[in-house]
Amino acid sequence: MPKRWIAHLDMDAFYASVELLRYPELRSQAVVVGGRRAHQPEVLPDGSRRFALLRDYAGRGVVTTATYEARAFGVHSALGLMKAAALAPQAILLPADFDEYRKYSRLFKAAVAEMAPLIEDRGIDEIYIDLTEVAGAQDTSPGNPRVGINAIARAIKARVHEATGLTCSIGVTPNKLLAKLCSELEKPDGLTVLTHADIPARIWPLPARRINGIGPKAAARLEAIGIRSIGDLAAADRLRLTDEFGANYAAWLTDAAHGRDNRPVVTHREAKSLSRETTFERDLHPREDRETLGAIFTRLCEQVAADLDRKGYAAKTIGVKLRFDDFSISTRELTLAAHTQDAKIIRQYAGQCLKKQPLQRRIRLLGVRTGNLCRADAVPRASQPESGFASQLILPLSNP
Amino acid sequence: MTLIKISRDELLKPLQAVSGIIERRHTLPILSNVLLIRQAKQISLVATDIEIEITASAQTEAAGEEKSITVGARKLLDILRALPEGSEISLTLQEKRLQLKSAKSRFNLQTLPAEDFPRLAVPDDESSKLSVPQKLLKTMINLVQYAMAQQDIRYYLNGMLMVLDGASLTLVATDGHRLGYIRRELAGDSSPRKEVILPRKTIIELSKLLADTDEPVFVDISANQARFNFGGISLISKLVDGKFPDYTRVIPQDQPKHLRLKRQEILSCLQRAAILTSDKFRGVRWVLSNGSLKIICTNTEQEEAQEELDVDYKGDTLDVGFNVGYLLDVLNNLTVDEIDCGLGDANSSALITVPEKSDFKYVVMPMRI
Numbered sequence: 091m092p093k094r095w096i097a098h099l100d101m102d103a104f105y106a107s108v109e110l111l112r113y114p115e116l117r118s119q120a121v122v123v124g125g126r127r128a129h130q131p132e133v134l135p136d137g138s139r140r141f142a143l144l145r146d147y148a149g150r151g152v153v154t155t156a157t158y159e160a161r162a163f164g165v166h167s168a169l170g171l172m173k174a175a176a177l178a179p180q181a182i183l184l185p186a187d188f189d190e191y192r193k194y195s196r197l198f199k200a201a202v203a204e205m206a207p208l209i210e211d212r213g214i215d216e217i218y219i220d221l222t223e224v225a226g227a228q229d230t231s232p233g234n235p236r237v238g239i240n241a242i243a244r245a246i247k248a249r250v251h252e253a254t255g256l257t258c259s260i261g262v263t264p265n266k267l268l269a270k271l272c273s274e275l276e277k278p279d280g281l282t283v284l285t286h287a288d289i290p291a292r293i294w295p296l297p298a299r300r301i302n303g304i305g306p307k308a309a310a311r312l313e314a315i316g317i318r319s320i321g322d323l324a325a326a327d328r329l330r331l332t333d334e335f336g337a338n339y340a341a342w343l344t345d346a347a348h349g350r351d352n353r354p355v356v357t358h359r360e361a362k363s364l365s366r367e368t369t370f371e372r373d374l375h376p377r378e379d380r381e382t383l384g385a386i387f388t389r390l391c392e393q394v395a396a397d398l399d400r401k402g403y404a405a406k407t408i409g410v411k412l413r414f415d416d417f418s419i420s421t422r423e424l425t426l427a428a429h430t431q432d433a434k435i436i437r438q439y440a441g442q443c444l445k446k447q448p449l450q451r452r453i454r455l456l457g458v459r460t461g462n463l464c465r466a467d468a469v470p471r472a473s474q475p476e477s478g479f480a481s482q483l484i485l486p487l488s489n490p
Numbered sequence: 491m492t493l494i495k496i497s498r499d500e501l502l503k504p505l506q507a508v509s510g511i512i513e514r515r516h517t518l519p520i521l522s523n524v525l526l527i528r529q530a531k532q533i534s535l536v537a538t539d540i541e542i543e544i545t546a547s548a549q550t551e552a553a554g555e556e557k558s559i560t561v562g563a564r565k566l567l568d569i570l571r572a573l574p575e576g577s578e579i580s581l582t583l584q585e586k587r588l589q590l591k592s593a594k595s596r597f598n599l600q601t602l603p604a605e606d607f608p609r610l611a612v613p614d615d616e617s618s619k620l621s622v623p624q625k626l627l628k629t630m631i632n633l634v635q636y637a638m639a640q641q642d643i644r645y646y647l648n649g650m651l652m653v654l655d656g657a658s659l660t661l662v663a664t665d666g667h668r669l670g671y672i673r674r675e676l677a678g679d680s681s682p683r684k685e686v687i688l689p690r691k692t693i694i695e696l697s698k699l700l701a702d703t704d705e706p707v708f709v710d711i712s713a714n715q716a717r718f719n720f721g722g723i724s725l726i727s728k729l730v731d732g733k734f735p736d737y738t739r740v741i742p743q744d745q746p747k748h749l750r751l752k753r754q755e756i757l758s759c760l761q762r763a764a765i766l767t768s769d770k771f772r773g774v775r776w777v778l779s780n781g782s783l784k785i786i787c788t789n790t791e792q793e794e795a796q797e798e799l800d801v802d803y804k805g806d807t808l809d810v811g812f813n814v815g816y817l818l819d820v821l822n823n824l825t826v827d828e829i830d831c832g833l834g835d836a837n838s839s840a841l842i843t844v845p846e847k848s849d850f851k852y853v854v855m856p857m858r859i
Contacts, residue, residue: 481857481858482667482813482855482857483667483837483855483856483857483858484666484667484855485664485666485667485668485669485740485839485853485855486739486740487664487666487735487736487737487739487740
């Protein structure tokens with residue numbers, strides 16, 4: 091059996107790095123991505139650009155990414171922008187441009203796929219790669235048993251940089267769990283190759299919450315019984331863990347602490363649903379802000395339709411999600427007679443969903459979701475939606 | 491132990507016949523296997539998807555010990571196809587592996603026990619029997635099968651109605667937009683009336699497997715399954731448990747407008763016009779007036795196609811739309827030179843028949859364009 095080599099590749103400060111490609115003058119400055127369109131840099135008459143500063147921000151957006159320079163001030167993803175401004179008032183604020191990030195996401199994934207086809211997509215900026223069967227991965231030399239895998243990982247990093255101009259960090263280990271931990275170890279632009287033998291030295295000193303699957307709540311409970319590091323967890327009495335967390339989770343915790351994980355790299359996952367949602371800059375009133383809401387609603391439907399088209403799906407269920415000013419959430423959905431990718435049809439049914447919602451409160455968030463997906467080329471012909479102005483008449487078959 | 495020694499081609503033929511029903515992805519791994527049954531001088535191959543089971547056999551010269559085993563059908567098929575034509579192969583069981591050898595090629599394949607292979611039980615209730623020349627059944631199926639629904643929630647439409655009555659056999663298929671009907675008298679004894687719905691997949695498989703010969707296919711219909719035996723192949727299918735709608739009510743009577751068309755001529759016109767249709771919208775307009783039938787197709791890009799045929803028609807003008815796919819289906823599958831077309835108004839169905847014959851009917855509902 092060849093030695094299993096699984097890589098976790100994580101792009102470094104992805105959104106911020108993509109922005110820096112556009113605005114190279116911001117390199118080595120604290121930059122935060124998370125603003126609105128209003129924070130678009132202004133081009134001055136002399137051709138230079140004036141950027142928005144974090145200290146001038148007023149609103150309730152959150153940080154989507156911060157450069158490593160901004161992280162030095164304690165700014166991190168998901169932090170409220172106002173709070174971030176208190177930590178790093180001089181940091182530069184840029185609006186998020188998800189279309190651009192998706193473009194770079196496709197570029198780096200395509201670059202990796204040229205070298206190693208077994209890729210599990212874990213989101214816009216991270217992937218797992220099964221390198222076990224990649225030519226050369228098993229090569230060893232007398233002085234360095236990992237010479238082959240090291241070379242491949244370096245080559246992937248170089249290819250990603252060549253394709254995108256961006257750096258990434260890679261962890262290569264015998265499984266996904268360790269790989270995910272290792273890609274963090276030498277960020278940014280890191281490369282860490284570990285085997286089980288390295289676990290005591292490299293993994294056990296890390297805090298237990300770094301394991302993907304131990305969240306804040308579990309970490310707090312572990313801490314309460316004196317377990318802080320992954321090493322503590324590996325040494326912990328199994329019965330004690332079972333008492334605290336139940337047999338299943340305790341078994342998983344012990345396995346995780348010892349770096350045991352057999353999950354395969356899942357190269358293909360059919361999407362179950364596709365959705366788009368947006369939080370408004372101020373809460374909108376269903377009646378008074380009807381026009382604004384309507385325009386946003388139509389745009390969301392068009393975006394979802396474009397997503398369906400790009401990913402090659404057609405949807406049969408259309409749903410709407412609302413979050414009100416008291417943070418309560420309400421969703422409604424409808425199932426169509428036939429699959430569709432058509433923005434107009436999606437808008438029409440999403441509109442019907444909206445009519446079924448209680449609309450007394452102001453709305454904070456609006457989302458359009460499509461589910462019950464089917465590959466667009468596999469939609470049965472009989473259920474192709476007829477276009478708006480034509481309709482097929484049906485035979486008067488008696489209902490048996 | 492040696493399971494069989496046989497030529498590649500002898501084994502490939504029955505394997506190809508049975509493997510068409512194997513689903514690519516299935517929750518039960520054994521369903522992607524083919525069951526090999528060695529009995530005396532023959533080897534039988536069985537495939538199933540739990541709804542349908544197909545058995546086909548190959549003969550050998552030497553008699554062998556009785557033995558059954560299952561092995562991945564796809565892999566076996568791919569290996570046999572890739573081996574040179576006319577080569578000799580041997581299948582040998584070695585513990586839990588099946589070894590396939592041919593000249594200097596050797597494959598060790600995983601197996602699953604034959605006992606785990608799900609078989610369709612043969613019912614012991616009364617059955618209706620008939621025998622039809624394979625060619626006739628194949629022709630009949632092909633004349634109506636394209637009208638079957640696929641994945642319709644009215645599950646009883648995802649198949650074909652088969653009616654045995656007296657000495658006649660009738661097949662009907664409909665997807666709710668169009669309906670195909672074919673009836674033929676059979677030689678032989680008359681039998682009591684029997685109506686069953688055969689699943690879509692069974693029909694498609696039969697249409698592939700039946701040969702263009704006068705050799706018979708023996709059909710055996712019991713309460714919940716149908717068996718077809720022909721040319722060394724046995725196909726057992728569950729029946730669709732449901733009631734087929736009353737098709738006689740949707741076949742129009744006494745239509746006011748009639749025209750006779752040359753099949754190839756109208757087919758060519760429609761094929762040309764269809765170039766401008768899109769997957770989403772396949773509508774074409776028929777504009778019928780004294781002596782002329784115009785076929786007009788426009789699409790969302792404002793392109794237009796127009797074809798005109800001289801026809802022996804006198805009467806009111808009619809402007810009616812159809813899904814061109816539904817018309818091409820019937821015209822492509824008929825083999826006659828001329829067809830009769832009965833029309834009503836823009837909201838009523840069209841009836842396509844064969845001149846001087848009443849055994850084929852195709853009803854298609856118009857489209858509002």
